[in-house]
Amino acid sequence: MKRQVVLAITAVSLAVLLTACKERPRETSPAPAASAPLAAAPAADQWLGQWNGPEGTFLELKGGGGRYEVTIQNLDGPKTFPATASADGIGFERDGVKESLRATNGADTGMKWLADKKRCLTVRLGEGYCRD
Structure with a gap:
C-alpha cells in the first residue's frame, strides 16, 4: 500500500511538472496591418526610379514609405498599378x-538579354528589369 501511494504521488508530481513546463502561446496583440509595408519600405525605397528591360520595355517605381506606383511599359504600352511594400518585395x-x-540578378530574371546584369527587379521568371 505504501508503495502504491508513493507511485501515485510520483505520477501526479510528474504530471504537474510536465504541465508547468509546457510551452504556452504568447499573449501579444497583433501588429497593425499597416506596419508590415512600413517595415519593408526602406529596402524597397532604394528601388525607386526606372529599370530597363529588353526591346524598350521598362519598369518605373514611384512613391516611397511603403506605398508605391508601379508603371510597366511592355510591347502593349504602359500600365500603372498601385503597390505596397511586403516582406518579400513590393506587391501589386x-x-x-x-x-x-x-530584387534579383540578371540570370535570375530568366531573360538571356539581362543575364550579365547585377542589379535587377523581377516580377516573374521571364519578366525582369535591370540597372547597369
Missing part, C-alpha cells in the same frame, strides 16, 4: 493576378 495586382516585385 495586375489584371486580377497578385504579383510580387523582388
